[in-house]
Amino acid sequence: MDFNGIRVLVVGDVMLDHYIASRVERISPEAPVPVARVGKRWSAPGGAANVARNLARIGAQARLAGLAGQDEAGRALRQELAAEGVEEGLTLSATRRTTCKTRVIAQGQQLLRLDDEQRDALQPEESAALREKALALLPGCGAVVLSDYGKGVLLSPSEGESLCALLIAAARREHIPVLVDPKGADWGRYAGAQCVTPNSAEFAAICGRDQHARLHRREREDLAGGVREEYGFERLLLTRGARGMILFEKDRPPLYIRAAMREVADVSGAGDTVVATLAACVAKGLDWERSARIANAAAGVAVGKMGTAPVSLAELNQALREEADNPKLYARPALLEKIEDWRRRNESIVFTNGCFDLLHPGHVSLIRQCASLGDRLVVGLNSDASVRRLKGPGRPIQNEESRALLLAALQGVDAVTLFDEDTPLDLIRMVRPDVLVKGSDYTEDTVVGADFVRACGGRVHLADLVKGCSTTNLVRSMNNNEA
Known part of the structure; x- marks a missing residue:
C-alpha cells in the first residue's frame, strides 16, 4: 500500500x-x-x-x-x-x-x-x-x-x-x-x-x-x-x-x-x-x-x-x-514502535533468541521461564538463511514463516521478529531488553549482547534446560528411524 x-x-x-x-x-x-x-x-x-x-x-x-x-x-x-x-x-x-x-x-x-x-x-x-x-x-x-x-x-x-x-x-x-x-x-x-x-x-x-x-x-x-x-x-x-x-x-x-x-x-x-x-x-x-x-x-x-x-x-x-497470517510477527520498525509503547506503560521487556526449528518441551520451558521474568517477551528468530549458515544445508526443517507462527502460538510470547545476521546483536541493541535470556549451556560471558544489556542497566538470565531435549537429537532420531 x-x-x-x-x-x-x-x-x-x-x-x-x-x-x-x-x-x-x-x-x-x-x-x-x-x-x-x-x-x-x-x-x-x-x-x-x-x-x-x-x-x-x-x-x-x-x-x-x-x-x-x-x-x-x-x-x-x-x-x-x-x-x-x-x-x-x-x-x-x-x-x-x-x-x-x-x-x-x-x-x-x-x-x-x-x-x-x-x-x-x-x-x-x-x-x-x-x-x-x-x-x-x-x-x-x-x-x-x-x-x-x-x-x-x-x-x-x-x-x-x-x-x-x-x-x-x-x-x-x-x-x-x-x-x-x-x-x-x-x-x-x-x-x-x-x-x-x-x-x-x-x-x-x-x-x-x-x-x-x-x-x-x-x-x-x-x-x-x-x-x-x-x-x-x-x-x-x-x-x-x-x-x-x-x-x-x-x-x-x-x-x-x-x-x-x-x-x-x-x-x-x-x-x-x-x-x-x-x-x-x-x-x-x-x-x-x-x-x-x-x-x-x-x-x-x-x-x-x-x-x-x-x-x-x-x-x-x-x-x-x-x-x-501471524499478528505477532513484527518487522523491525513496527517492533520498535510497539516496544516504545510498552515502555510508556512502564512494562519490562524480556528478550531471547534461537532457531526454534522443531518445537519441543525444552523450547516450551524456555518460553515459560522468559515470560515469568518481565511483562513482555520478544523472541528473535533466525531467518532461514541464518539457520542454514549456522546448522548446515539440511536445516531448517521448517521455514521461517512456520517457525514464527508456532512460536507466536505459545502463551507468553508477545512479539516475534526475524533476524538474518549470524548473531542477534543488532536486534538486541534495538530492543534494549531489561532481561536477556539464554539457556544454561551458556555462561554470561558467552551470551551475545550481555555486555550491552548490562551497560544499559539490564541483566542476563540463564534458563534451566530440559534434559535430552534438542532439535538436533530429534533430527538424528528421525534419520535413524528412516534408516
Whole structure:
C-alpha cells in the first residue's frame, strides 16, 4: 500500500493531547484517592490534528485547517504538526485558548483526564478567517475530512453559512468526496457528505436510542438507512469497537467487517485513524469496500497503542499482510514502535533468541521461564538463511514463516521478529531488553549482547534446560528411524 502523492484536507477541532505517565503504589492519607508518582511526560496532536498526523504517517500529504489559541499549547501543537510534515492552516485566536486534554496514566490505565477547552461557536471574524484558509487548501485534494469534536469549529453559527455546508458544496463542485467523523445531534450540517463514520454511541444518539440498548441486525439496518436518506449521505460506516465495522450503502447489502485487533491498550484516537485511513484510500481511488477493510486493519493497530498514537505506513502494510497470517510477527520498525509503547506503560521487556526449528518441551520451558521474568517477551528468530549458515544445508526443517507462527502460538510470547545476521546483536541493541535470556549451556560471558544489556542497566538470565531435549537429537532420531 502506498499513498505517495495523495492529498487530503482535514478541517475541524484541533487539540493538544498531553500525557503524564505515573505509578500508583498507595492511597493518599489526606483523602481516599490514589497517589500517582509522576514519571515521563509527552504531548501529541489530538482531534482533527491527530487525523492529519495519521495521514502524514501513512505517507499522504495532509492539509489541516482549524483554530488554535495564541498560547503555549498552541505553539506546542504547531511545532508537533511541523515535525510531522503536516501543511497546517490554523487560524490563531486572540481570545480563545487551545483545547488541551491531559491524561494521567498509571500502570497502563487512564487514571484521570483533565479537559481545558471552550465549546461555544466561533466569533464571526474567526469563522471568516478559517473559512478562507480551508477553501484555499481545498484545490488539489483527493478527499476532505470534517473532524468534529464539538469544540466550536464545525458548529452551526447563529447567523451566516455553516462551514460544513460551505465545504461540502465546494467539494462536490470539484467532485471531491467528503467524509465526516460526527459529533452531537445536529447532523443536518453534514447533509450531502459522501460518508459519515459514527461510533455505536453516536449512532444510537442520532437514532434516538439508548446507547447501551442492543439493536437487532434488521433494526440497525433500517435505522442506518433512515439516517442516510434523511441527511443525504451516500454511505454510513458504523464503527463498533471489538465488533468491527458495518458499511451501509444505498442499493447494496450491508458489509459486516470483523474487528482486526491484537490487544486493546487504549481506544483513544482509533476513530481518527479510521477516518484518516478511509479518506486516504478513497482519495487513492480504491472502492469503498476495500477502503473500509483497510481502515479496519489500521484501527486494529491503533487500539493496541497507548494514547492517541498514529499508525505508520509500515504498521498498516504489516497489518494487511497479517490479516490471514501471524499478528505477532513484527518487522523491525513496527517492533520498535510497539516496544516504545510498552515502555510508556512502564512494562519490562524480556528478550531471547534461537532457531526454534522443531518445537519441543525444552523450547516450551524456555518460553515459560522468559515470560515469568518481565511483562513482555520478544523472541528473535533466525531467518532461514541464518539457520542454514549456522546448522548446515539440511536445516531448517521448517521455514521461517512456520517457525514464527508456532512460536507466536505459545502463551507468553508477545512479539516475534526475524533476524538474518549470524548473531542477534543488532536486534538486541534495538530492543534494549531489561532481561536477556539464554539457556544454561551458556555462561554470561558467552551470551551475545550481555555486555550491552548490562551497560544499559539490564541483566542476563540463564534458563534451566530440559534434559535430552534438542532439535538436533530429534533430527538424528528421525534419520535413524528412516534408516
